[in-house]
Amino acid sequence: MNKLVCLLPLVLVITGCTAVAPWQRGTLAKPQMALEPNPVQSALRTHTYGSREAAAGGGSAVGGGCGCY
Amino acid sequence: MGARQWEVVVAATKVTSALQALTVAALALPGLLQSTTCLADDDEVDFQYSHYQEGKRSLVKVPNNRNPIEVDSIFGSSKVSLTDRIKFAFAYTQDTWSGATPITTAPLVGNGNHPIQVTSGKNLLTVGASPLINRQIFLDPQLHPLNYKQQIDASPVHILATASPETRKQGDFKLGYEWDEAAVDIGGGISVEKDYESRFGNINTRWDFNQKLTSLNVGLSYTNSDTSAILDHDAEPYITKTAFQNQIEILPYTQVLSGNKQDWSSSLGLTQVLNKNALIETNIGYTRSTGYLENPYKVMTVVFADSATLGSDPSAPNALVGDVRALLEQRPNERNQLTMGARYIQYINPLDAALHLDYRFFHDDWGINAHTFEADWVQPLGQGWTVTPRIRYYSQDAANFYAPYLISNQAFTKTATDSIGREIWVDANNPNNGQQFFRTNNGGFVDDKGNSVDITAVDITPKRVGFDASKLPANFSSDQRLSGYGALSGGVTVSKQFAKGLSLEAGFEYYTHQGALKLGGGGEGAYSDFNYYVANAALKVNLSTLGRAIADHSSHTQHHHEHGTPAPAGVMFSHMLGNEGDMMVGYRYMYSRQAGDMLHGTDPVSDKNIKNNACLDSYLRRCRVAPDYMDMHMHMLNIMYAPTDWLNLMLMPQFMDMGMNQRLLSGVTYDATQDHLHGGHQTGGVGDTGMYALFKLFDKTGHHLHTSLGLSAPTGDVDIKLRRMHGKDAGFIHYGMQLGSGTWDFNPSLTYTGNLARWSWGAQLSGTIRLEDKNASGYALGDIFQSTAWGSYNLTHWLSASVRGVYTAQGQINGAFNLTPGVANGKQVNNVNPGSKSNFSAGPMDYGNSYGGRYWDVGFGVSATIPEGTFQGHRFGVEWLQPVEDDVNGYQLERVGALSASWNLMF
Numbered sequence: 020m021n022k023l024v025c026l027l028p029l030v031l032v033i034t035g036c037t038a039v040a041p042w043q044r045g046t047l048a049k050p051q052m053a054l055e056p057n058p059v060q061s062a063l064r065t066h067t068y069g070s071r072e073a074a075a076g077g078g079s080a081v082g083g084g085c086g087c088y
Numbered sequence: 089m090g091a092r093q094w095e096v097v098v099a100a101t102k103v104t105s106a107l108q109a110l111t112v113a114a115l116a117l118p119g120l121l122q123s124t125t126c127l128a129d130d131d132e133v134d135f136q137y138s139h140y141q142e143g144k145r146s147l148v149k150v151p152n153n154r155n156p157i158e159v160d161s162i163f164g165s166s167k168v169s170l171t172d173r174i175k176f177a178f179a180y181t182q183d184t185w186s187g188a189t190p191i192t193t194a195p196l197v198g199n200g201n202h203p204i205q206v207t208s209g210k211n212l213l214t215v216g217a218s219p220l221i222n223r224q225i226f227l228d229p230q231l232h233p234l235n236y237k238q239q240i241d242a243s244p245v246h247i248l249a250t251a252s253p254e255t256r257k258q259g260d261f262k263l264g265y266e267w268d269e270a271a272v273d274i275g276g277g278i279s280v281e282k283d284y285e286s287r288f289g290n291i292n293t294r295w296d297f298n299q300k301l302t303s304l305n306v307g308l309s310y311t312n313s314d315t316s317a318i319l320d321h322d323a324e325p326y327i328t329k330t331a332f333q334n335q336i337e338i339l340p341y342t343q344v345l346s347g348n349k350q351d352w353s354s355s356l357g358l359t360q361v362l363n364k365n366a367l368i369e370t371n372i373g374y375t376r377s378t379g380y381l382e383n384p385y386k387v388m389t390v391v392f393a394d395s396a397t398l399g400s401d402p403s404a405p406n407a408l409v410g411d412v413r414a415l416l417e418q419r420p421n422e423r424n425q426l427t428m429g430a431r432y433i434q435y436i437n438p439l440d441a442a443l444h445l446d447y448r449f450f451h452d453d454w455g456i457n458a459h460t461f462e463a464d465w466v467q468p469l470g471q472g473w474t475v476t477p478r479i480r481y482y483s484q485d486a487a488n489f490y491a492p493y494l495i496s497n498q499a500f501t502k503t504a505t506d507s508i509g510r511e512i513w514v515d516a517n518n519p520n521n522g523q524q525f526f527r528t529n530n531g532g533f534v535d536d537k538g539n540s541v542d543i544t545a546v547d548i549t550p551k552r553v554g555f556d557a558s559k560l561p562a563n564f565s566s567d568q569r570l571s572g573y574g575a576l577s578g579g580v581t582v583s584k585q586f587a588k589g590l591s592l593e594a595g596f597e598y599y600t601h602q603g604a605l606k607l608g609g610g611g612e613g614a615y616s617d618f619n620y621y622v623a624n625a626a627l628k629v630n631l632s633t634l635g636r637a638i639a640d641h642s643s644h645t646q647h648h649h650e651h652g653t654p655a656p657a658g659v660m661f662s663h664m665l666g667n668e669g670d671m672m673v674g675y676r677y678m679y680s681r682q683a684g685d686m687l688h689g690t691d692p693v694s695d696k697n698i699k700n701n702a703c704l705d706s707y708l709r710r711c712r713v714a715p716d717y718m719d720m721h722m723h724m725l726n727i728m729y730a731p732t733d734w735l736n737l738m739l740m741p742q743f744m745d746m747g748m749n750q751r752l753l754s755g756v757t758y759d760a761t762q763d764h765l766h767g768g769h770q771t772g773g774v775g776d777t778g779m780y781a782l783f784k785l786f787d788k789t790g791h792h793l794h795t796s797l798g799l800s801a802p803t804g805d806v807d808i809k810l811r812r813m814h815g816k817d818a819g820f821i822h823y824g825m826q827l828g829s830g831t832w833d834f835n836p837s838l839t840y841t842g843n844l845a846r847w848s849w850g851a852q853l854s855g856t857i858r859l860e861d862k863n864a865s866g867y868a869l870g871d872i873f874q875s876t877a878w879g880s881y882n883l884t885h886w887l888s889a890s891v892r893g894v895y896t897a898q899g900q901i902n903g904a905f906n907l908t909p910g911v912a913n914g915k916q917v918n919n920v921n922p923g924s925k926s927n928f929s930a931g932p933m934d935y936g937n938s939y940g941g942r943y944w945d946v947g948f949g950v951s952a953t954i955p956e957g958t959f960q961g962h963r964f965g966v967e968w969l970q971p972v973e974d975d976v977n978g979y980q981l982e983r984v985g986a987l988s989a990s991w992n993l994m995f
Contacts, residue, residue: 037362037363037364038299038301039301039361039363039364041299043364044361044364046364046365046435047361047364047365047367047435049435049440049442049468050466050468050474051435051440051441051442051466051467051468051474052367052433052435052442054359054369054431054433056442056444056464056466056474056476057476057581057583057593057595059134059136059163059165059593059626059628060136060581060593060595060624060626062163063136063138063161063163063622063624064597064622067140067622068482071569071575071599071601071620072458072482072484072569072575073450073452073454073456073458073484073487073569073570074427074448074450074456074458074460074482074484
């Protein structure tokens with residue numbers, strides 16, 4: 020099952036998954052490796068793009084107003 | 089429309105050089121790979137301010153004198169663990185925007201931006217541009233627009249409209265539960281603006297597999313939004329609204345277009361650790377939107393060119409005369425959107441940096457395909473500093489119903505004819521009564537039965553019929569967001585992590601939108617290009633880290649008890665930090681409202697009295713309007729630091745937003761071109777910034793005395809003007825709606841506090857002295873003196889209740905707004921402020937002698953200092969100030985009351 024799950028991103032990146040033991044995950048835990056290192060600012064940027072570009076949406080509903088200006 | 093995401097912190101602890109510490113941290117985490125949709129581990133309070141500023145748009149032939157769109161936003165959020173497994177987060181966002189934005193696009197040959205011209209000596213000067221959306225142009229028989237030389241010129245130009253400031257407020261929350269290898273959270277919120285209200289809910293789940301090397305995220309959300317747009321009263325008479333007639337409500341002073349929209353979104357994401365230095369996140373999302381998907385403020389320019397007009401204008405015998413009209417835009421009532429994206433994160437070992445690469449593809453059934461590429465380089469520099477440069481490229485196709493403008497081969501309206509080609513005439517006073525008349529060969533009229541009609545008895549007129557909507561496309565929009573273009577942006581974020589869990593972040597991004605940047609070419613013309621920048625600054629307080637510091641340093645708790653209970657929430661500068669190196673962060677919200685009777689001195693006053701006496705300095709020497717209500721909200725952030733035990737330094741940025749409406753005084757006849765009665769005015773943004781030093785004067789058991797000396801810097805705007813309306817510039821908005829004092833101010837205070845057993849008490853004298861005679865706009869607010877005294881009682885060891893008396897005196901405004909030259913009805917005039925000859929509607933709030941007064945209030949408050957748990961050491965306070973008496977200068981609305989709420993954390 021675990022291997023099957025591992026296969027999904029593999030298809031996308033053509034890179035194999037390596038077994039990473041818990042004690043080898045120090046680097047992955049660094050703040051710069053976070054999916055969103057600056058989440059508050061990312062939310063602001065997403066909001067701004069959303070009011071100026073057609074390709075908003077597709078994510079979770081999180082409000083944001085009309086943006087009619 | 090935007091997204092509010094929740095912070096993801098992969099590492100719970102501060103990074104140290106010891107790899108082992110990191111490993112332990114990683115092991116301890118419930119999910120190493122948390123997506124943005126689920127709540128993070130660390131408890132945190134965040135504040136952010138941002139400013140969005142657009143560049144001026146090109147109007148090609150005429151100068152653009154309009155300020156472009158700008159948006160000031162504040163954001164505050166808090167995320168806390170209620171238990172080890174239950175997390176709660178809430179956030180508040182507020183945006184205030186104003187400025188000029190395109191409402192439509194038109195053929196340049198029509199001079200859509202009518203030059204505002206004034207005569208100066210013998211010269212005709214062009215001083216600006218005014219939108220003109222109904223006019224005539226020439227076209228060749230093949231329907232190409234012609235310029236004045238009768239040459240084909242189809243180039244388009246934007247037509248801009250300016251919005252006076254408007255504010256949006258949003259509150260939302262998330263509640264999450266976490267298992268060892270799974271998490272679920274539900275969230276919801278509401279976003280409110282004057283013309284748009286949106287309610288939303290969402291649920292997100294996360295499952296970890298494969299020793300937490302793999303995470304699966306599934307989310308579902310729903311949004312329901314109501315539009316109730318007040319149609320631009322300047323442009324509304326020129327807009328064709330037939331397609332939305334049953335959605336428009338006609339009110340006394342305005343027309344309101346209503347609609348409802350619903351969005352369902354689902355998303356599926358997978359995050360995978362590839363190796364010890366790289367991970368990838370992939371996601372797919374689907375959103376279905378239905379209902380009113382239009383932008384109510386965008387109109388489509390349609391040139392109605394009837395072949396029958398060929399040669400009807402002798403100056404262009406070979407041309408058709410096109411009737412340029414503006415129709416409310418029409419979009420499909422359904423939109424299905426698909427997104428697919430991937431994000432790859434690679435650790436760069438020699439530099440201790442991380443490279444983030446993102447790609448996102450978007451497709452919808454409006455014909456838009458879009459691609460987004462982004463690269464971020466996150467570079468830690470040591471000592472808590474991190475610098476993140478980034479670059480982003482975005483490209484989209486145009487929607488299949490997008491067009492800059494439309495040309496339709498028919499008349500906008502024409503005389504109706506019957507089946508045999510006779511002109512139909514109707515009763516001018518009752519055109520829809522079914523009666524029809526026809527002209528006879530001898531000049532008389534007959535009805536449809538052929539009976540002769542006495543036209544001296546009936547007022548008849550030719551029957552007009554509108555255009556055939558079926559000859560137009562079913563959907564059309566000229567909204568730039570639906571055009572084909574590319575956008576390139578780049579920016580940098582700098583953050584500094586301080587000890588004790590405090591961090592500051594600042595970012596800047598520049599963005600350019602250009603038709604020529606569209607992937608594969610074929611984008612919109614250069615007329616639609618624009619740029620913007622966004623600058624932001626954020627303060628983050630990591631409560632988990634602070635909590636540990638507070639627990640380690642129990643003397644703080646001891647210290648809190650020394651001075652008894654906290655002062656009521658409405659009292660500022662009431663407390664000093666007692667130990668060298670101590671810090672405090674705090675947030676204070678104050679709301680005040682004026683509504684009800686108009687007062688003169690202490691007594692209610694009649695409309696007649698106001699009309700005749702409160703606006704003696706106006707052109708009419710009479711008032712036409714008076715305030716109906718006035719709301720003020722202030723958000724204050726304070727950061728306090730004790731370099732020694734007798735001196736504290738404090739910085740206090742403020743954010744303001746105000747709303748007011750005015751009413752016509754009784755006995756005044758409404759004048760649509762003068763009296764601005766269309767739903768109220770709003771302003772908002774950065775207020776003045778305070779810098780204070782607090783000195784300890786006396787500190788013995790049970791008694792404490794300190795003084796504060798401060799300066800308030802004039803960072804709030806005092807030059808906010810209303811937009812040009814009815815062909816006239818409108819000048820400054822009322823003094824009370826400006827965001828700051830505009831002057832450097834001196835703020836001294838003296839505070840005494842005492843306590844015995846369960847009782848605490850205190851008194852404070854404070855003042856605001858303007859250090860300048862007038863600000864950049866020509867006036868200075870009155871000085872303020874305030875005295876207050878309070879007593880409080882500890883109900884329990886952590887909760888206290890207080891009663892307070894307050895006396896405040898404030899002088900009237902000195903000076904007045906500078907004269908504002910402008911253009912009114914095609915003439916340059918030396919002043920367009922309210923109360924001037926060209927903008928003569930005024931009320932007491934437009935005059936400085938109706939500001940300030942003497943006020944008595946009583947306050948009732950509660951304060952809590954949380955003794956243990958997640959919020960250990962946090963102080964919360966709420967106080968309501970109830971007016972006892974108002975003795976106002978001039979003519980003012982009475983006060984309803986004021987609410988203060990505060991949060992403080994010392995560490």
